[in-house]
Amino acid sequence: MSKLQLPPLKFDLPQWQPGDLDLWNHKTEVLRERGATENVGVSNGIKERAGELYSEIIRGGDLIAEIRRGKDIRALIWLWLEYEDVYKRLILGDQIFKRFESIRPKMSKLALYDLTLFYLQNFDDVKGFELLCDFLKRQYQKQDFSRNDSSxxxxxxxxxxxxxxxxxxxxxxxxxxxxxxxxxxxxNVGLPEGRPGRFSEACTNIYYLNQVEKLAIGENSTLFPEMVQEKVAKAAFKNGLFIGHALINILIGKVLGAGVEMPENWMKVILAIAGDPRVPKGAKSYQTWWSIIDNQYIVSVRGWLSRFDLGLFLKAIDAFAKRRGKDDLQRMFPARKIFLEGLFELGVVKNTRLFVGRSANSFLLDNYRQSELPSYAHLADNDKCIIYMQVGDYHIIEGSHSSYLWIYDRLPSRQHINNYDINKFGARELGVGLKEVYTREFQERQDDLFSEPSMYPFRIQHNPNNLSWQRSALKALHYCGLDIDAEAVLSEQDYQYLRQCYGLDPSEY
Known part of the structure; x- marks a missing residue:
């Protein structure tokens, strides 16, 4: 058998050039510096020495005399960094920094990094602040770093x-x-990420709060997208508050001070940070945010959100009518809009809840981020949209399309309209179904609109002829003890028609 002959291998390697290892050396140096500043544990020896120094501090001994070598410097700085009660006992005087420099004129990178973290962590709460700043500046001046790309x-x-x-x-x-x-x-300036501390908190406080304070009511800001990020909103502020709490207080305070409605863009910021305050008080979002906000502010936000609910309800109806070419709905829409908005303008609406079908939900999510929307319930019905309103001590339920306008003097106990733990409903449950529950609970059956002895609930059909439904609604509200100014809830043309043809006494309608 003949042997297999392989051709000789030839290697043609270029000569090493002086700069060929530069990249390797650079990467090695970067890793070395990272080893000095990132993910470095403290050795058992350092911890043991730290324990000895801690005992000396507790005894009130001569700490300066105990610092004799670089290991002692590292151990003491680690104590300051990790144990607040240790550094709180000391005033960082000139003696201790002179002692450091006499032992190690140029500190190790590990010790310098720990001392930098201590400074950033405690910043404006350091006793001997100026001396610490001067020492750190001198130490950094002495250090040599291979590249300008390290922290x-x-x-x-x-x-x-x-x-x-x-x-x-x-x-x-x-x-x-x-x-x-x-x-x-x-x-960019090299501050470590992900390390909470008073320095970064001070930066954040000044950056966001100062900018927000300068905004005009309703003015947009490039800060808003940053403000709603959880890591920013939950940055520590003071007295147990987050930055998000302070921002919410500023926005609400400015609007209340101006005596105006909360602008929608500002409301979206508040909702994105804290969510809807109308959710159950046991909800995580309420406990995190609203439980710490002044109750008067919460009341104001709930009122503004009711206006927001109505706006979304009207937008959803209008969009559906236009998209589907529903002429009858488009004709009825302006009158409904004026009537409902008029109730808000009169200040009689105390609370609302929005219920949206699948089509309306798609419209909302096409035009808003979910985090920017108030809390609303879902309807199993595709095209329906319903709004509940507490008007004075009474209750109105208004729906899209051919829904009736319902007015109740009280809500039955076995309903979930204001239970935000219940998030799914059927349209019938808020219409005829609610009337049936009401009748069973209060044993009051009603066969026509104005029968005695009980006239509740009122069920009003949206008949546009001769202002039929508006007159019925005004008469029902008058029966409830709510004398609504007709001029506030009708167009100017409809108001003049009502005044001339029917007069302004709702009991006569």
Missing amino acids: LANIKLYRKIIFNASGPQSLVEEAVSCNKPLNDILR
Whole structure:
């Protein structure tokens, strides 16, 4: 058998050039610096020494004398960083920093990074703040970093801004003047991400709150998309509040101070942060946000959301009528809109809840983000849309299409209109079904609209002839003790027709 002969292998390798290893050396240095600043645990030796120093601090011994080597510096700084009660016992005087420099004129990167974290974590709550800032600036000045792309190198570059009482204000001004997100600016100057602390909190507070305070009522802001992000909204503020709480208070306070309605764009911001305050008080969103907001503010928001509900209800009906070419619905729409909005203008609407079918739900989600919408219930019926309104101490249920207008003096106990834990309904459940439940519970059967002894619930058909349904509604509300100004709920033409043909006494309608 003949042997297999392979051709000789030839290697043609180029000569190494001086710069060929630059990339490798650069990556090695980057990893080395990351090892000094990221995901580094503390050795058992450092922890043991920290325990010894802690005991010395508790005994009130001579701490300065105990700091004799670089390991002691690292252990003490780690104690400051991890245990608030340790640094709270001390005033960071000049002696301790001189001691550090006498032992290690140039600190290790690990110790410097920990001390930087301690500064950022405690910032305006440090005793001996100016001395700490001066020491950190000197230490960063002494350090040599291989590239300007490491976090420590960037901190060195911006050390005079960062280690300064006005540092947060300066960084905020930079973000505003450059029209950049604050987080980008903080990242650019080398501040570590994902580490909560008083420095970043101060930046966030100044950045968002100062900007919001300057907004005119209803003015849009490029900050809003950032404000609604959970990591921003839940940034610590003060006294146990989040930034989101402070922002909500500012928006509501400005609107109440101006005595105007909450603009829809501002309401969407509030909803995106905190959700609807009308949900059960045990709900997580209510506990996180609204339980800490002043009750008067909550009452105001609920009122504004009722107006929002109505606006969505009317938009959904209008869109459906136009899309499906429903001439009868389009003809009835302006009168219904004027009547319902008029009730709001008169200030008699206390509360609302919106119920939307699949078609209306699609319309809402096509025009709003889910987080920007108030809480609403879903109807099994495809094209229906219904709104419930508490008017004074009475209850109105109005629906789209051929729905009746219902007016109740009270709601039966076995209904779930105001139970936000129940989110799915049928249209009949809010119409004839509700009347049946009402009749069974209160043992009052009613065969026609104005029979005695009980006239509730009123069931009004939307007959547009001769203002039939508007007159019936005004008469029913008058029976409820609510004398509604007809001029407020009718168009000018319809009001003049009513006045001339029927007069202005609703009991005569």
